[in-house]
Amino acid sequence: MTQTDPDIFGTKTQTLIRNIRLDGKPAEIYLDGTGNIASVGEKIKDHDAEFIIDGNGATALPGMVNMHAHSPMSLLRGYSDDMPLFEWLSTKIWPTEAHLTESDIYWGAKLACLEMIRTGTTTFNDMYFMMNNVAEAVDEAGIRACLSYCMIDGGDHEKFEKECSVMEKTVATLKARANPRIIPGVSPHAVYTVSEEGLRWCAEFSERENIPLHIHVDETDENPDCIKAHGMRVAQWLDHCGVLSNRCIAAHCCWLDADDIRLFADRGVTVVHNPVSNMKLSVGRALPYPELKAAGVNVTLGTDGASSNNDLDMFGEMKTAAILQKFFWNDPTIMPASEALTIASRNGAKALGINAGVIAPGFLADIILVGKTVTTTPAFNTTSNAVYATSGLAVDTTICDGAVLMHEGFIPGAEEILAKSERVAFDLVRRATA
Ligand SMILES: O=c1[nH]cnc2c1ncn2[C@@H]1O[C@H](CO)[C@@H](O)[C@H]1O
Numbered sequence: 110m111t112q113t114d115p116d117i118f119g120t121k122t123q124t125l126i127r128n129i130r131l132d133g134k135p136a137e138i139y140l141d142g143t144g145n146i147a148s149v150g151e152k153i154k155d156h157d158a159e160f161i162i163d164g165n166g167a168t169a170l171p172g173m174v175n176m177h178a179h180s181p182m183s184l185l186r187g188y189s190d191d192m193p194l195f196e197w198l199s200t201k202i203w204p205t206e207a208h209l210t211e212s213d214i215y216w217g218a219k220l221a222c223l224e225m226i227r228t229g230t231t232t233f234n235d236m237y238f239m240m241n242n243v244a245e246a247v248d249e250a251g252i253r254a255c256l257s258y259c260m261i262d263g264g265d266h267e268k269f270e271k272e273c274s275v276m277e278k279t280v281a282t283l284k285a286r287a288n289p290r291i292i293p294g295v296s297p298h299a300v301y302t303v304s305e306e307g308l309r310w311c312a313e314f315s316e317r318e319n320i321p322l323h324i325h326v327d328e329t330d331e332n333p334d335c336i337k338a339h340g341m342r343v344a345q346w347l348d349h350c351g352v353l354s355n356r357c358i359a360a361h362c363c364w365l366d367a368d369d370i371r372l373f374a375d376r377g378v379t380v381v382h383n384p385v386s387n388m389k390l391s392v393g394r395a396l397p398y399p400e401l402k403a404a405g406v407n408v409t410l411g412t413d414g415a416s417s418n419n420d421l422d423m424f425g426e427m428k429t430a431a432i433l434q435k436f437f438w439n440d441p442t443i444m445p446a447s448e449a450l451t452i453a454s455r456n457g458a459k460a461l462g463i464n465a466g467v468i469a470p471g472f473l474a475d476i477i478l479v480g481k482t483v484t485t486t487p488a489f490n491t492t493s494n495a496v497y498a499t500s501g502l503a504v505d506t507t508i509c510d511g512a513v514l515m516h517e518g519f520i521p522g523a524e525e526i527l528a529k530s531e532r533v534a535f536d537l538v539r540r541a542t543a
């Protein structure tokens with residue numbers, strides 16, 4: 110199969126993937142056109158393949174699950190760097206975001222989806238505005254996503270009421286799309302931007318709808334301000350407002366203490382590690398991963414937006430997570446490669462309630478092939494190579510929901526998306542700085 114056969118792209122087909130390695134051993138995978146993995150074995154004889162993908166010795170991995178993103182922010186990649194978090198948000202990012210149109214959101218998300226497919230991500234957990242436009246991009250790209258409108262009420266009751274109605278409308282619109290690849294979520298931005306009534310409402314709404322709640326927690330040390338305002342640490346305050354009780358996904362969590370970690374474990378909170386963004390914005394502390402792991406908390410991995418990372422490559426993120434944890438806690442045995450891979454795939458899928466992140470019969474066919482190339486040779490340990498040696502650009506095939514989205518590095522329509530999103534980004538910044 111080569112890129113000259115356009116029929117392979119975009120639809121679920123009966124496909125045999127052969128000449129690949131799975132956990133270091135020769136393997137074949139058969140997709141039966143349902144969107145699931147039908148069989149996995151050394152040689153699959155019983156199949157009805159319409160297409161055959163020859164992996165040329167590639168390593169098959171589950172698609173990466175990026176658990177904290179702001180996909181439209183890809184438009185602001187490289188627009189503003191090297192500043193402290195609050196100055197960066199309040200003087201650069203928020204004033205520019207005030208000019209975003211629905212079309213900007215759509216093209217920013219198109220660019221993000223393209224980058225994620227290119228670098229082996231098949232699912233992302235997104236928090237932003239105008240999420241139906243993000244959904245349109247996700248729908249077209251063929252990727253999977255949990256999409257949450259980001260509530261910011263700033264303690265203003267009128268704004269709170271408006272935000273609730275946008276949130277309800279967003280969830281209803283996303284549900285009405287009836288696309289199994291699109292999962293609605295709820296996102297109060299953070300404790301420093303959302304009121305108590307906002308946090309409580311989001312918690313109740315996520316429970317009523319049984320959908321994930323995605324929030325920024327303890328990125329920088331938010332505890333002193335929270336104690337001043339509410340007499341409690343951030344984790345306790347969130348629990349007090351009901352936020353931790355239902356499918357809570359907490360991004361960053363750098364400043365959790367031992368009690369906070371116990372509380373997160375009790376409430377079943379999922380934590381997202383964002384090592385590159387945390388290091389770039391110098392948030393002051395690394396995720397207390399060893400303690401979270403000991404407490405049994407589900408830890409996942411995310412990139413954050415492309416304006417604080419500045420890419421959405423989960424391979425770079427895995428490596429950074431593993432080496433930051435070793436360095437910060439001064440122990441090279443922390444987060445071995447196979448753990449980093451699980452954190453970047455299976456753990457995220459679990460948190461979103463998706464039957465993915467494992468290559469085995471019955472699981473969703475969200476699969477990537479990491480090509481045999483200069484950063485994956487020699488293949489003593491394919492997991493080590495994936496985490497420590499290669500970037501996502503070595504991914505040559507990306508399959509989501511049983512449909513091939515990229516093969517041999519080729520993604521249909523990529524050039525148009527690059528050209529258009531570049532124009533849209535420059536035009537946005539021109540309007541915002543006029
Ligand atoms: O690192 C971050 N910390 C806090 N807020 C952020 C960060 N990156 C982006 N946003 C902001 O979150 C909102 C979308 O959900 C946007 O306003 C975005 O600029």
Ligand SMILES: [Zn+2]
Pocket residue numbers: 177178179325360413414
């Ligand atoms: Zn963020």
